[in-house]
Amino acid sequence: MAEFLINTVGLPDWLAWTVTAMVAAALILNVIAGGALVFIWAERKIAGRIQDRLGPTRTGGKFGWLQSLADGIKLLAKEDLMPDGADGMLFRLAPYVSFCASFCAFIALPFAFDFVGQRMNVGVFFVIAVLGLEVFGVILAGYASASKWSLFGAMREAAQVVSYEVPLGMCVVVPVMLAGSMDLVTIAEKQAGWLTNWYLFHDPFTFVIFWVYVTCAVASVNRAPFDLAEAESELVAGFHTEYSGLRWSYFFMAEYGSMFLVSALAALLFLGGWNGPVPVASLLGLSEGTGDTAGYFVRLLGMANLLGKATLGVLIMMWIRWTLPRLRIDQVMMTCLKYCTPIAAAMFLGAMLWQVALPGGLVPALRRPAGEIREGWLPGPGGAFALPSADAGKVAKVNP
Amino acid sequence: MNSVVASAVPLFGLFTEPVSVAHYLVVGAILFVSGVACMALKRNALGVLMGIELVLNGANVNFVAFASPYLQGEGSRSLGLDGQVFALFVILLAAAEAAVALAITLNFYNNHATVDVDRADDLKG
Amino acid sequence: MISALSMIAGISTAAPLPVAAINWHSVFFLLFAAIACGFAVAVVAAENVVRMAFYLVLSLGATAGLFFLAGAEFVGAMQLMIYVGGTLVLLVFGVMLTAQAPLVAIKGSGRDRVLAGFVGVALLAVLLQSAFSVKPWRAAAAGMVAEPAATPIGMSLVGVRVDDPAGGAPATNKRPGYMLPFEIVSIHLLVVLVGAAYLARAKRRKTPRAIEVAASVEPPASVAEHASIGRERQRSGSVLAGGRS
Structure with missing residues (x-):
C-alpha cells in the first residue's frame, strides 16, 4: 500500500x-x-x-x-473506582498493559497472503512472545489492587503462566519444523492445496499435538476450565475484583483479542491458514500472488477463510467454557507440566522421525514437493554446504 | 535550509543522522551503569537481582550492536553471527541465574523473614 | 481526499522542520533508547520494589525493540520471550511472595547513595569515552544490507555455518559452529532446573502443626473428617490452593 x-x-x-x-x-x-x-x-x-x-x-x-x-x-x-490502598499508577496502567500486549501480537499475524501488518522472519515466535506479556497486566492489576482476592488471582496467574508456556512452545515448534520456517506466511503457504495438506493431517503426531496446543491455548487466554486467575466462585472475581467501568472492559477486550489470536494461530499452524479445505482459487486458475483484481479477490477469500476458522476456534472455546468445570490450581499445573509437556515432547520426537522416514507426509500424491528449504542445508556431493545467496531469507539449493 | 534548522533546534542532527554502533554503545553503557548503581544501592535482594539483569542487558545491547550489519559504516565489518549467538547465550544464562538467585532469596526469606541483604550476616565472626 | 493529502504534504514540507530529511530508523532508535535508558534509571531511583520490577519490564521490552532495529529479530523475540516473559515473571512472582509492607521499600543509607553515585558517574564517563573513541564505531551506517533471517542462527547452533564470514575471511565450511556451547548450555539449564527445584522445595517441619496435633488426639467423627480435609489441602497445595500454611 x-x-x-x-x-x-x-x-x-x-x-x-x-x-x-x-x-x-x-x-x-x-x-x-x-x-x-x-x-x-x-x-x-x-x-x-x-x-x-x-x-x-x-x-x-x-x-x-x-x-x-x-x-x-x-x-x-459506570463510576471509575480505585481502592484506597491501591498503588495508583500501576492500578491505572495494568489494563493498558494487557490490552497493548494483545494488540501488539496482531502486528505479525497474517490474515491472508499479503495482508499482514509486518511480515516477520520470526513471526510465530514473536506472536507467542508478545502474547506472553499479557500476563504482566494481570499480575500488576492483582498486586496494585491492594486486595487479597486480587493478589491470589495474580499469584495463580503467575504460576499458571510458567506451566503452560513450556508445552505451548513445544507444540508451536512442530509446524515450524515441518515448514522449515518461523515465518507465518511461509508456514501457511506450505499447507496450500487440499484439506490433506494441512499440518493437522500431516501425520498422527501432529494430529495429537494439535489437541495439546488447544489445551495450552485455552490455558494461555485464562478461559474456563483454566480461569483460575478470576475464579468467581472462590476469589470474588480474582485479579479484576477491584476494577470497574472502562478499565475493566479493557481486560475483556484483551481476553477476547487473545482468544481470537490463539485461534488464528491454530488455524495458521495446523489448519492451513487461509487455504480452504478445497483449493477453489487454484482450481479456477487464479493465483493470490498476482497484484491484479483477481489476486486481490483471492486474498479476500483467503481472509474470509482464516477469519472463519478463527471464529470457529473462539466458539469452541466458549463451548468448552460453559461445559467443563474449573480445575484446581495444582490440577492446572499438573495438566500442563506432567501431562502436556511429556506428550508434546514425545509427539515432537515422533513428528521429527516421521519427517525423516516419510518426508512427503501421509498423502504424498496430493502434496506439493516438500522441503525446498531443507535441501539447501544438506551437504552436497562435494561435502560443501550451501552458502546463502544475496537474498539471505532463502537458503540456496545445492547444485547437484 | 537543513543547516539553519539543525542549528536552530538543538540535537536535531540526532534525527537525521543514521544510527551508528556508538549510539548503541551509549545505550548499553547507561543500562550497565544503572545496573551497577542498582546493585550497589538496593538492600532488597530482589533489587540487587534486577541490577544484575540490567548489567547483563547492557552487555547484550553491545553484542547485538557489534553483530548488526546495519550499523556498520563503509569498509568496516560486523561481528556477524557470533555477536547474536553470544547475546542468546547471555539471555539463557541470565534466566538460569535468575532462577537460582530467586530460589536462594526465597529460602533466605523463609529462614529469616526478610529479604534485606545486609541482614544476611550469620557467618560474620 | 487525495488532493487534500498532498496539500498536507506540501504544507508540511514547507514547515520549519524538514520532515523529509528525518531518518525514521534513527527516530525509532531514539524512542526505544529513551524508554530503555529512562526506565533503567527509574529502576535505580524507585523505592518500591514492585514498581522497580515494572520499570524493569518496560526497560527490557524497549531493549528488545532496539534489537529488532539492529536487525537481530531472533534475539529480540528471544529477549521478549525468555527475559521479559519468563525471567521477569519469575522475578515479579518472587517480589509478590516477599512483598510485605516493611520489605517493599528498604531504604539504603545516604553514604551508599553517594558512593553509588560516584562510582556510577565515573563508570559512565569511562564507558562513554571508550564508546566514542573508536572511529569506525561512529561511522554512519550503510543502511539495509540483507533481510534478517533466523536460519543461520539455528544452523550454527547445530554446528553448521551458513552465514557470511565476518572480517572478510574466505568462505570455508571449516568455521566453528556452536554445537558444543549449545549442549553445555542445555545441560546447564537442566542442572539449574533441578537445583532450583531442590532449593525451593517445601521443607518438612520438625514440630507438628497445631492442626496435626488436633487431628492426632482422636477427635469426634465429624471433626476428624474436617481435619483430614485440612491435611489433604496442606499436603497437596500451597498458598495458591488456598490452604494457608
Whole structure:
C-alpha cells in the first residue's frame, strides 16, 4: 500500500509510510474491538443455549444483537473506582498493559497472503512472545489492587503462566519444523492445496499435538476450565475484583483479542491458514500472488477463510467454557507440566522421525514437493554446504 | 535550509543522522551503569537481582550492536553471527541465574523473614 | 481526499522542520533508547520494589525493540520471550511472595547513595569515552544490507555455518559452529532446573502443626473428617490452593 501511495498518489515517502501504518493499526484495532463486540454477544447466546435458556432476546431486535453495545454504554457510564490502598499508577496502567500486549501480537499475524501488518522472519515466535506479556497486566492489576482476592488471582496467574508456556512452545515448534520456517506466511503457504495438506493431517503426531496446543491455548487466554486467575466462585472475581467501568472492559477486550489470536494461530499452524479445505482459487486458475483484481479477490477469500476458522476456534472455546468445570490450581499445573509437556515432547520426537522416514507426509500424491528449504542445508556431493545467496531469507539449493 | 534548522533546534542532527554502533554503545553503557548503581544501592535482594539483569542487558545491547550489519559504516565489518549467538547465550544464562538467585532469596526469606541483604550476616565472626 | 493529502504534504514540507530529511530508523532508535535508558534509571531511583520490577519490564521490552532495529529479530523475540516473559515473571512472582509492607521499600543509607553515585558517574564517563573513541564505531551506517533471517542462527547452533564470514575471511565450511556451547548450555539449564527445584522445595517441619496435633488426639467423627480435609489441602497445595500454611 505504501508503494501505491508513493507511486500513484505521489505522496512523499514518510507520509505514505505513516498513512499505511495508521491504516494497518486502525484495521487491527477494529478486528479486536469489533471481534469483542460480536464475541460477547455470541458468548451470551451460547451460554444461554447450553444452560437451556434463550440468552439476550430484546436489545436490538429478535436475537438481542445489540446487547454488547448496550453493555459497552453501561460500562462507559459506570463510576471509575480505585481502592484506597491501591498503588495508583500501576492500578491505572495494568489494563493498558494487557490490552497493548494483545494488540501488539496482531502486528505479525497474517490474515491472508499479503495482508499482514509486518511480515516477520520470526513471526510465530514473536506472536507467542508478545502474547506472553499479557500476563504482566494481570499480575500488576492483582498486586496494585491492594486486595487479597486480587493478589491470589495474580499469584495463580503467575504460576499458571510458567506451566503452560513450556508445552505451548513445544507444540508451536512442530509446524515450524515441518515448514522449515518461523515465518507465518511461509508456514501457511506450505499447507496450500487440499484439506490433506494441512499440518493437522500431516501425520498422527501432529494430529495429537494439535489437541495439546488447544489445551495450552485455552490455558494461555485464562478461559474456563483454566480461569483460575478470576475464579468467581472462590476469589470474588480474582485479579479484576477491584476494577470497574472502562478499565475493566479493557481486560475483556484483551481476553477476547487473545482468544481470537490463539485461534488464528491454530488455524495458521495446523489448519492451513487461509487455504480452504478445497483449493477453489487454484482450481479456477487464479493465483493470490498476482497484484491484479483477481489476486486481490483471492486474498479476500483467503481472509474470509482464516477469519472463519478463527471464529470457529473462539466458539469452541466458549463451548468448552460453559461445559467443563474449573480445575484446581495444582490440577492446572499438573495438566500442563506432567501431562502436556511429556506428550508434546514425545509427539515432537515422533513428528521429527516421521519427517525423516516419510518426508512427503501421509498423502504424498496430493502434496506439493516438500522441503525446498531443507535441501539447501544438506551437504552436497562435494561435502560443501550451501552458502546463502544475496537474498539471505532463502537458503540456496545445492547444485547437484 | 537543513543547516539553519539543525542549528536552530538543538540535537536535531540526532534525527537525521543514521544510527551508528556508538549510539548503541551509549545505550548499553547507561543500562550497565544503572545496573551497577542498582546493585550497589538496593538492600532488597530482589533489587540487587534486577541490577544484575540490567548489567547483563547492557552487555547484550553491545553484542547485538557489534553483530548488526546495519550499523556498520563503509569498509568496516560486523561481528556477524557470533555477536547474536553470544547475546542468546547471555539471555539463557541470565534466566538460569535468575532462577537460582530467586530460589536462594526465597529460602533466605523463609529462614529469616526478610529479604534485606545486609541482614544476611550469620557467618560474620 | 487525495488532493487534500498532498496539500498536507506540501504544507508540511514547507514547515520549519524538514520532515523529509528525518531518518525514521534513527527516530525509532531514539524512542526505544529513551524508554530503555529512562526506565533503567527509574529502576535505580524507585523505592518500591514492585514498581522497580515494572520499570524493569518496560526497560527490557524497549531493549528488545532496539534489537529488532539492529536487525537481530531472533534475539529480540528471544529477549521478549525468555527475559521479559519468563525471567521477569519469575522475578515479579518472587517480589509478590516477599512483598510485605516493611520489605517493599528498604531504604539504603545516604553514604551508599553517594558512593553509588560516584562510582556510577565515573563508570559512565569511562564507558562513554571508550564508546566514542573508536572511529569506525561512529561511522554512519550503510543502511539495509540483507533481510534478517533466523536460519543461520539455528544452523550454527547445530554446528553448521551458513552465514557470511565476518572480517572478510574466505568462505570455508571449516568455521566453528556452536554445537558444543549449545549442549553445555542445555545441560546447564537442566542442572539449574533441578537445583532450583531442590532449593525451593517445601521443607518438612520438625514440630507438628497445631492442626496435626488436633487431628492426632482422636477427635469426634465429624471433626476428624474436617481435619483430614485440612491435611489433604496442606499436603497437596500451597498458598495458591488456598490452604494457608
